[in-house]
Structure formats: C-alpha cells, structure tokens
C-alpha cells in the first residue's frame with residue numbers, strides 16, 4: 001500500500017515538473033501571428049494566368065476528388081473553420097470577425113473563381129494561401145466545400 005502511495009507521489013511530482021516547464025513557454029495569441037505577405041506582382045501575374053485557363057473548377061465531382069478535397073480542408077482550413085465548418089474554433093475566436101460559416105448557402109452558391117480568389121489572396125482577416133497551396137489543392141477544396149454533404 002505504502003509503495004503505491006510513494007509511486008503516486010513520485011508520479012504527481014514529475015507531472016508537476018512538466019507543467020512547470022509548460023508554464024514558462026511563450027503563449028502566442030492567434031491575433032498576434034503576423035500574416036506573411038505574398039509579393040503582389042508574383043501573385044497577380046500567376047492568378048491572371050490561372051484564371052485564363054480555368055473559369056470554373058477543372059476537377060469533376062467524383063468521390064475521389066471530394067475525398068482529397070476533404071484532406072486539403074483538414075490541412076489548410078480546419079483549424080479556423082472547424083470540423084462543422086461553422087468557424088467556432090479556438091483559433092477562430094481570435095479574429096475580430098469569426099471565420100465564415102462554410103455551410104451558408106451564400107458561400108456555396110458563390111462562383112468558383114471568386115472562391116478561388118478569396119483563398120488565393122485572402123480576405124480582410126482570412127489568410128492568403130496562394131503561396132502555400134497548389135492549384136489542384138485550391139480547386140479540390142472548393143469542390144469539397146460546395147458538395148461536402150455528398151461525401152458520407
């Protein structure tokens with residue numbers, strides 16, 4: 001019995017040390033993260049080029065494309081827009097305007113090219129992801145957002 005007590009005491013002491021170290025860590029707030037700016041001339045010329053090629057989504061509505069769109073969402077959008085797409089996330093709360101609810105009809109009926117532009121350049125508070133995402137990833141995540149209920 002005594003032994004168990006000593007082990008428990010030891011365990012709680014060592015866990016305590018871990019917490020002590022965590023306490024010393026810097027605590028970044030979402031609002032203090034400086035958004036990296038993409039050089040304007042590079043982005044502009046690239047997107048013009050791209051818009052000339054695709055006015056609408058070049059990826060077809062298939063299960064495979066939706067699945068990879070979901071993966072892209074998990075990687076680039078999930079931490080702000082959330083698992084239910086409503087923007088109720090700890091990161092989302094840090095913005096003056098919460099991340100838009102992606103279930104809204106108004107978003108799902110937006111044109112492909114305006115969604116592309118939004119993701120590429122960012123919005124007032126949402127990040128410009130054009131420099132981090134491939135063309136394919138952007139189109140697939142758009143396909144996914146508009147048709148997510150089709151993926152079981």
Ligand code: HEC
Pocket residue numbers: 073076077078079080081091095097098099100102107115118119122123124125126127129141142145
């Ligand atoms: C760092 C947080 C963050 C990330 C990451 C993020 N968003 Fe957002 N998003 C926001 C915020 C905040 C808004 C609302 C303010 C604004 O539009 O700038 C928003 C708005 C939007 C809108 C609404 C645009 C409109 O026309 O009103 C869409 C669509 C959107 N995001 C899609 C995405 C997609 C798709 C991804 C992933 C590829 C993504 N967002 C990643 C924070 C984020």
